[in-house]
């Protein structure tokens with residue numbers, strides 16, 4: 717018989733950031749301090765000044781998704797939290813991170829309007845290596861019962877995107893995504909939310925969105941827990 721141990725983080729424990737105890741995984745003080753909503757571009761989620769809805773780059777060349785929302789800047793202290801979630805094998809952080817993403821401006825609305833929520837896929841090879849897809853864990857918390865990891869597939873994993881320039885990232889992800897032909901019909905004229913853990917330049921999300929557009933998706937909202945902001 718198989719037992720799945722409940723995640724320790726489901727119980728009141730220590731705040732991951734300030735180590736307050738007992739506290740939630742991310743305590744209210746740390747959330748207020750480090751996850752305060754920032755004014756961001758409607759289309760790419762980069763910070764914009766007051767009164768601006770779309771950044772200049774998105775006005776010149778709109779990204780292939782319609783909207784983009786993120787919870788936090790990919791900077792201290794979130795880099796450590798995400799590393800723990802993604803690379804140090806702590807899938808138990810998914811509920812806390814998803815909760816923060818769900819509370820970001822407009823995210824609940826975007827999720828409510830989309831019948832399909834698609835996690836950014838890992839290649840079979842990467843999935844085997846890591847044991848789980850962090851984006852899928854987030855998506856499943858955000859939209860239980862509406863998360864479809866079977867539609868969008870990663871057919872190729874180039875060099876890991878970390879450490880690459882924007883141009884290299886764009887080249888690296890070209891043609892990396894495909895749709896499962898058996899289910900692609902489900903996407904026709906649909907509204908979907910695409911979920912990732914970290915958005916750096918947005919190259920992967922954009923490439924995935926292009927594949928979805930080709931399959932006839934009508935509206936795409938990209939969600940990521942954290943976004944790298946220009947320094």
Ligand SMILES: [Zn+2]
Pocket residue numbers: 731732733734735736739742743744745746747
């Ligand atoms: Zn704290």
Ligand SMILES: [Zn+2]
Pocket residue numbers: 757758759760761762770771772773774775
């Ligand atoms: Zn923008």
